[in-house]
Amino acid sequence: MQQLDPRVVTLWRLQGVVSVFTSWVPIYLGLGWFLAGRFGFVVTVAALGTLFALLLLRALVWPALQFRAFRYAIRPHDLVVEQGVIFRQTICVPRDRIQHVDTRQGWIERALALSRLLVYTGAGLSADGSLPGLDADEAVRLRDELARGARGLDDGV
Amino acid sequence: MSSPAGLAVLTMGSESTSSEPAVPWRHLHPASLVVNLIPMTWRTFLRFWPLLVASFWGRSAEGAVNLLFVALFFALAVFRTVLHFATVRYRMANGRLEIQEGLIARVERALDPARIQNVSIVQNVFHKVAGLVELRVEMAGATGMAASDGLLSALSVAEAEALRSQLGRPGAHVAAAAAPEEAIDNAGILEIVAYGVSEGRVGAAAVAIGLFLDAANQLSPSLVPKSAQGMGPFAVVGVVLLALAGGYALSVGTAVLRWYGARWWRVGDHLHFEAGLFTRRRMDIPLKKLQMVQIAEPILRRAMGFATLLFDTAASNAPGSPGEVATEACVPMVGAEDVPDRVRAAFPSLDTTIDGDLLPCAPWAVARAIGVGTLQWLALAALVHLAVPQPTVWALAVVGGLLGFLDARRQGWRVTERFIVVRRGFLARNTWVLPREKVQSVRWTQGPLLRLNRLGRVVIWFPGGRLALPDVAEAEAAAVFGSLRDRR
Numbered sequence: 001m002q003q004l005d006p007r008v009v010t011l012w013r014l015q016g017v018v019s020v021f022t023s024w025v026p027i028y029l030g031l032g033w034f035l036a037g038r039f040g041f042v043v044t045v046a047a048l049g050t051l052f053a054l055l056l057l058r059a060l061v062w063p064a065l066q067f068r069a070f071r072y073a074i075r076p077h078d079l080v081v082e083q084g085v086i087f088r089q090t091i092c093v094p095r096d097r098i099q100h101v102d103t104r105q106g107w108i109e110r111a112l113a114l115s116r117l118l119v120y121t122g123a124g125l126s127a128d129g130s131l132p133g134l135d136a137d138e139a140v141r142l143r144d145e146l147a148r149g150a151r152g153l154d155d156g157v
Numbered sequence: 158m159s160s161p162a163g164l165a166v167l168t169m170g171s172e173s174t175s176s177e178p179a180v181p182w183r184h185l186h187p188a189s190l191v192v193n194l195i196p197m198t199w200r201t202f203l204r205f206w207p208l209l210v211a212s213f214w215g216r217s218a219e220g221a222v223n224l225l226f227v228a229l230f231f232a233l234a235v236f237r238t239v240l241h242f243a244t245v246r247y248r249m250a251n252g253r254l255e256i257q258e259g260l261i262a263r264v265e266r267a268l269d270p271a272r273i274q275n276v277s278i279v280q281n282v283f284h285k286v287a288g289l290v291e292l293r294v295e296m297a298g299a300t301g302m303a304a305s306d307g308l309l310s311a312l313s314v315a316e317a318e319a320l321r322s323q324l325g326r327p328g329a330h331v332a333a334a335a336a337p338e339e340a341i342d343n344a345g346i347l348e349i350v351a352y353g354v355s356e357g358r359v360g361a362a363a364v365a366i367g368l369f370l371d372a373a374n375q376l377s378p379s380l381v382p383k384s385a386q387g388m389g390p391f392a393v394v395g396v397v398l399l400a401l402a403g404g405y406a407l408s409v410g411t412a413v414l415r416w417y418g419a420r421w422w423r424v425g426d427h428l429h430f431e432a433g434l435f436t437r438r439r440m441d442i443p444l445k446k447l448q449m450v451q452i453a454e455p456i457l458r459r460a461m462g463f464a465t466l467l468f469d470t471a472a473s474n475a476p477g478s479p480g481e482v483a484t485e486a487c488v489p490m491v492g493a494e495d496v497p498d499r500v501r502a503a504f505p506s507l508d509t510t511i512d513g514d515l516l517p518c519a520p521w522a523v524a525r526a527i528g529v530g531t532l533q534w535l536a537l538a539a540l541v542h543l544a545v546p547q548p549t550v551w552a553l554a555v556v557g558g559l560l561g562f563l564d565a566r567r568q569g570w571r572v573t574e575r576f577i578v579v580r581r582g583f584l585a586r587n588t589w590v591l592p593r594e595k596v597q598s599v600r601w602t603q604g605p606l607l608r609l610n611r612l613g614r615v616v617i618w619f620p621g622g623r624l625a626l627p628d629v630a631e632a633e634a635a636a637v638f639g640s641l642r643d644r645r
Contacts, residue, residue, distance in 0.1 A: 021589065088608070089600040092642040097597045121597035122471055123618035128598040 001071035001082065007112050008133025009063045014108050016059025072131055074142065079119060079127050093129045097121045101143045105136070115139035119146060128144060182246040182257070189242045189311030195283050197234040205230060236335040247309055249323055254294065256307055268307050268324070272296055274446045274470035275486070276321045281436040290317045294324060295472030306472075310345055321441060341502050343420035344432075346413070348490040352465070353412030354405055355458035416489040423502060428468070430486040440486050446470050448595050448621045450503050452496055452511070452588040459586065463490045466499055470490075471620030508575050511588055515569025515580055518627035519611040523565040525628065530561020560584065568627040572637055577617065579624055593641070595619045601638040617641065 004028035028048055035044040063083070071082040079098075081091045102118040109115060115136040134142065186192075205227045246257045277293040284290055294307030312320070344352070377544040419432035428447070431439040453469040458464065466488040491499050493512075501507050534557020542550045563583040571578045577596075580588040600616040607614060613634025615626045626637065 012315045080642075084602075087602060089603075090638070091598060092600075092638075094596075094642075095596040121618065122620040123597035123623070128618060 001073045001080070004067060004070055004072075004131070004133045005114060005135050006067070006139075007114055007135075009067045011108055011112055011114055011133050012063035012066060013060055016063065017056065018108075020055045020059050028052070038044070074145065079129050079146065080129065091129050093119055093121060095146065098146055101146045103136075103139045103143050109133075117142055117146075180248045180250040183316075185242055185245050185309065186287075186289055186311045186313060187242075188289060190238060192283045192287050192289055192311045193241060194235060194238045196281065197238055198231060201227075201234045241310065245309070249320070254307055254320065254324060256309070258544075267309060268294055268296060270324050272323055275440055275442045276324050277441070278317050278439045279436060280438075284311070285437075287311075288314065290314055292317045292320055295470065338423070339423045341421050341423055341428075342488060342495070342499060343418075344416060344488070344490050346417070348463070349412050349419070350409050350418045351463065351523050352416065352489045353409030353457070353462055354460060355455055355463070356412060358406045368445070375541060382506050405416035412489065416487075419489055421488055428503060429487070430468075430488070432487075432489075442468065442470055442486060444503070444505075445518050447503055448591070448619055449624075450500050450590045452500070452590070454493075454586040454588075456586070458490075459493075462493050464493055464496050465489055466491055466503075468503065469621040491582060504576070504590065504592060506575055506592075507590070509571055509573045509578055511578050511590055515571050515578060516629075518565055518568045518570075519610075519612055519630045519633075521612055522568075522628035523562060523631075525606065525610060525612070526561040526565035527558045528561070530564070531555075531558035533557055534560075565627075569625045570629075572640065577624070577626075577641075579626055581627065589624050590621055591617065591624060596641060599636065599638060599641045613638075615641070 003110045028051070031051070032044055032048055035047055037149055039047075065085045066083075069083060069085050069088070072081045076095075078095055079093045081093075083089055083091075100119050103118070104116045104118060105114070106116075113136050114133050115138075116133055117131040117139045119131075131139075131142070158283045168212050236523045240260055241258070244258050244260055244263075251267075252270065254270070255265060257263065257265045277295075279291040279293060280289075281291075289311045292307070292309040292312055296306040309317075309320075327600045356540045410541070414436075415432050416432045417434035418437075419430075421428060421430045423429070426444045428444060429439065430442075431437065447468060448471055451469070453465040453467060454463075468486040468488075488499065497510070497512055500511060502594045531554050535551075535554040537557070538550050538553040541553065560583060564581070566590075567580065567583050567586060569578075569580040572593075573595055577591045577593060578588065579591075580586065596617055596619055600618070602614050602616060603612075607628065612628045613631045614628050615634050615638050617624045617626070626634075628634075629637070
């Protein structure tokens with residue numbers, strides 16, 4: 001089993017920190033409004049400060065654990081992904097079931113020269129297998145390799 | 158842009174199949190304007206009738222604004238109908254069904270018959286009066302439940318049958334016409350009424366009655382007691398009986414509308430379904446496109462000795478919890494003793510039993526189900542206790558534990574050479590039959606509680622949904638996962 005590119009830890013940390021400063025803002029505001037009306041300014045600031053510190057700590061520590069738990073293997077007949085720190089999951093996608101393979105890059109991934117590989121089967125619209133944080137060139141190589149094994153027409157799906 | 162397999166979506170001006178001058182484009186039937194306008198107007202009315210009533214009742218400036226608002230939506234309905242008729246064109250070219258539509262963003266779809274999951278012909282009352290039908294074509298992994306991939310809303314019956322024949326059996330419609338029709342089953346009116354009764358929409362009716370009482374209370378407080386505490390015992394019993402009667406009436410009415418005259422039959426390697434009182438729907442599913450059969454047996458239906466069969470193709474994507482699928486075709490009532498034969502009609506190579514003899518979940522999974530059921534119903538009891546502060550309310554937790562136990566005890570599964578069978582549920586029992594060749598990917602999951610109890614869960618993704626096996630011992634789950642992974 002292979003590990004992801006170690007730069008993915010930086011990617012996940014940056015994504016986590018950005019999230020702490022952006023998508024959590026409505027929670028801070030709502031919680032602040034709720035607490036300020038009942039417990040006063042000091043308690044509100046202390047509670048929000050603690051929440052902020054915990055979220056920041058999680059954003060910095062969790063990616064290293066995620067990295068250690070994430071493994072993948074591209075075998076002759078299937079793609080296997082193991083992931084999850086608390087909820088462990090092993091995903092197996094037979095190569096002859098792959099419908100198409102995508103590579104995607106967000107702005108942080110582009111800055112770190114990383115890429116995400118998404119593997120789709122006939123099971124639905126969401127990706128059945130996802131490999132985040134691959135080196136961009138490696139992702140393209142894997143995409144082409146997996147796409148070669150993708151199935152032909154009229155397979156009953 | 159990713160598009161569903163076999164469904165090529167091209168924008169005009171780029172790659173276009175309009176370089177096929179030999180096959181002219183065809184238009185919808187002119188009666189489409191009327192046929193589509195009336196249902197669309199009716200739908201608009203159903204959606205906005207309270208606003209319409211309020212505007213006539215109020216007779217004030219506000220009422221006029223409401224009326225203007227409704228008129229705007231009627232105008233929109235008319236515009237969409239006219240636009241649909243004016244812009245939709247179709248043809249069979251290069252062995253594919255090509256459909257063009259749109260005014261500003263013009264889109265052309267090419268539907269490859271090899272990728273078509275099912276073809277439906279629908280005829281509502283307006284179609285019937287005009288002698289027309291609607292043709293719906295569903296592709297794999299497509300646009301979900303929002304719309305058909307290929308929708309031709311008004312065709313003559315002959316035109317629709319010719320298209321269905323070419324799409325359902327590409328290049329073989331002449332031979333198919335000679336294949337014998339093999340009737341499998343049909344549902345009589347009594348069976349459909351029994352289906353409606355056992356479907357049970359008491360909850361929906363209770364909510365509707367609650368909303369009605371609340372609205373009546375808002376409009377005229379003197380007519381309706383303000384709360385349950387203000388109602389006498391007879392009034393409470395009356396409301397409960399009203400909810401029950403309303404629920405069953407709603408359920409039976411819906412069942413008759415949807416399943417009146419339901420029948421299914423087989424022609425060659427295609428299954429056909431037909432049902433509906435006012436809107437008649439006929440569906441054609443090639444056997445090899447059938448992904449899964451679900452046997453639904455709610456407790457009341459089970460007691461009556463019936464089951465419902467639901468058939469899924471890859472067109473029915475349901476992004477939901479494990480075991481949740483969207484259904485393509487349904488046989489509402491099948492006698493319990495006939496279920497194995499009916500499933501075998503859909504899957505002739507079925508190599509296992511489905512009515513018993515399944516492997517149980519792990520003993521720890523039973524204990525876990527009791528715990529989870531107790532906790533869930535404890536939370537419900539806490540909520541009920543807020544409204545009715547009686548100590549007996551906490552007995553609900555015991556009910557939850559009991560239901561969890563009964564559910565877990567009736568779970569079953571089996572993985573054979575060719576098929577996967579999973580059964581779950583006590584109050585609403587479901588059995589899923591899935592051919593192994595349809596498995597797209599397999600997942601093994603284990604959260605902290607499962608790990609603590611040394612249990613494992615295997616989830617199977619197939620075209621149209623996903624299915625979780627009951628929780629079994631870690632080693633057994635690993636063996637099943639390995640077997641499914643290494644050989645489908």
